[in-house]
Amino acid sequence: MADWDIKKLRILxxxxxxxxxxxxxxxxHMTPSxxxxxxxxxxxxxxxxxxxxxxxxxxxxxxxQLVLRHAEAVFAQLERADAELLGYLQGEVGQxxxxxxxxxxxxxxxxxxxxxxxxxxxxxxxxxxxxAEAAYELLAEGSVDLALSLxxxxxxxxxxxxxxxxxxxxxxDVALPAGHPLASEPGLRLADLAGEPxxxxxxxxxxxxxxxxxxxxxxxxxQAHAAADWSAIWAMVAAGMGVALVPxxxxxxxxxxxxxxxxxxxxxxxxxxxxxxSGDQPRRxxxxxxxxxxxxxxxxxxxxxxxxxxAIAQAPREGFHTGG
Numbered sequence: 001m002a003d004w005d006i007k008k009l010r011i012l013x014x015x016x017x018x019x020x021x022x023x024x025x026x027x028x029h030m031t032p033s034x035x036x037x038x039x040x041x042x043x044x045x046x047x048x049x050x051x052x053x054x055x056x057x058x059x060x061x062x063x064x065q066l067v068l069r070h071a072e073a074v075f076a077q078l079e080r081a082d083a084e085l086l087g088y089l090q091g092e093v094g095q096x097x098x099x100x101x102x103x104x105x106x107x108x109x110x111x112x113x114x115x116x117x118x119x120x121x122x123x124x125x126x127x128x129x130x131x132a133e134a135a136y137e138l139l140a141e142g143s144v145d146l147a148l149s150l151x152x153x154x155x156x157x158x159x160x161x162x163x164x165x166x167x168x169x170x171x172x173d174v175a176l177p178a179g180h181p182l183a184s185e186p187g188l189r190l191a192d193l194a195g196e197p198x199x200x201x202x203x204x205x206x207x208x209x210x211x212x213x214x215x216x217x218x219x220x221x222x223q224a225h226a227a228a229d230w231s232a233i234w235a236m237v238a239a240g241m242g243v244a245l246v247p248x249x250x251x252x253x254x255x256x257x258x259x260x261x262x263x264x265x266x267x268x269x270x271x272x273x274x275x276x277x278s279g280d281q282p283r284r285x286x287x288x289x290x291x292x293x294x295x296x297x298x299x300x301x302x303x304x305x306x307x308x309x310x311a312i313a314q315a316p317r318e319g320f321h322t323g324g
Contacts, residue, residue: 003045006078008038009071012050012060015039016068017140020057027141072160079293086297094299095124099135100148101205103230104286107249107314108148108167112306123299132205136162139289145300148307150205151285152212163295165304168286168311171248172213175233176273177240183273190217190280197224197242199233210245213282238271246274247284249314286311 015024015035025032043050048063060068086094100109105127113125130138135147140161151166174193176183182192190213198221200210206228214221224242227233233244251274288307294300 004071004074005042005045006074008042009067009074011035011038012042012064013068013071013075015051015058016060016064076160076293079291080296083294083297083300086299094122095126096146096299096303097126097128097144098146098148098303099128099130099138099144101132101135101150102129103247103250104148105129108286108307108310111310111313112303115306115309116302120302123302125303136289139291142291145290145294145297146303147289149287149289150209151287152205152208161292162289163292165288165308166285167288167307168249168314169283170286170314171276172209172245172282172284173248174275174277175237175244175246176275177237177243178271178273179240180243180273183275187278188275190214190277190282191219193243194219194221197222199223199225199227199236199242199244201228202226209282209284213245216282217280234272245282249286 011024011028011030014027015021018024018027021032021035024030025035028035030038039050046063046067048067049061050064050067051058052061053059098109109125109127113127116123116125128138128144130144130147132150132152135144135149138144139147148167174188174190182188185192194214194217198210198214200221200223201207202223211221225236227236230246230250233246236242237244288304290300290304295304
C-alpha cells in the first residue's frame with residue numbers, strides 16, 4: 001500500500017494553490033529545497049510522477065490531481081476529528097480566531113463577541129482585520145478559523161476546502177453633498193448619477209463593487225478621486241467633491257466610523273445626504289467560511305450562530321437619511 005504522508009500531502013496542496021515552489025516555501029516557512037525534497041519523497045512513496053517542469057514553474061500531473069482529490073476527503077475527515085476532540089476536551093472553553101474585513105468588524109463581529117461574552121464567557125475570540133480576499137488565504141493556511149468576506153472575493157461553494165454560510169445582503173446607499181440637486185429627489189436611481197464625479201478606491205474590492213454596480217445600472221463611473229478610507233471618502237463628499245456608494249453596514253460604527261467628531265460639526269456629517277437608491281438598489285453579499293469538516297467544533301458553531309444573529313440585526317432599513 002502507498003504511504004500517504006499527511007504533511008507531504010499538505011505541501012502538495014499548497015503548491016497547487018500557489019503555483020511555485022518558492023511561494024509554497026514562503027507560505028509554509030520552509031526552504032525551497034526542503035519543499036522539493038518532501039515532494040520527491042512523496043512521489044517515491046506513492047510510485048507516481050507528481051510534477052512536471054513548465055518553464056520556470058512546475059505543473060501538477062494528472063496523477064497529482066487524482067492524489068489531491070482523495071486527499072481533500074482525508075483533510076476534511078481530520079478536521080472533523082479535530083472538531084470532535086475539541087468538543088470532548090474543551091467543551092465551552094477555547095479560542096476561535098476570526099479574520100474579517102474592516103466594515104464587518106463593528107457591524108457583525110463586535111456585536112457577536114459582545115453576545116458571546118454574555119452567554120459563553122469561557123470562549124475567547126481573537127479578531128484579525130484582513131481584506132476580503134486575504135481572509136481566505138489566512139483561513140487556508142490555518143492562521144484563522146473563520147473568515148468573514150464578500151461573496152465576490154470568496155472561493156466558489158464547490159471548493160472542497162471550505163464550507164460557506166451566507167450572512168447578509170448589505171445594501172449600498174449613495175452619499176451626496178447635502179446641497180446637491182438630487183439630494184432630495186424622490187425615487188432616486190443609480191442611473192441618475194451617471195454624470196456625477198465619483199469617489200472610490202483605485203483598486204481592490206471597493207473599486208470593483210462600485211464599478212460593477214454602476215455598470216449594472218448602465219454607465220461607467222467617472223472616478224474623480226481615489227480613496228479607500230471611509231473617513232476620507234465622507235470628508236470629500238461633504239466638501240462637494242463628488243458622490244460615493246456607501247455600504248449600509250459601514251454606518252453601524254456611527255460617527256466614529258467616519259472619523260469622529262460632533263453631529264453636524266467638524267466631521268461634516270450634516271453636509272452629507274445619504275440616500276437609499278430606488279428600484280436598482282445594489283448590494284454586496286457577506287459570507288462566512290470555515291475549513292470544511294470543522295463546522296462541528298462547538299466554539300466555531302457558537303461564533304457562526306452569533307454572527308447570524310448580528311446579521312439579522314443588520315437587516316436593511318429603507319428610507320431617506322441625512323448626514324445629521
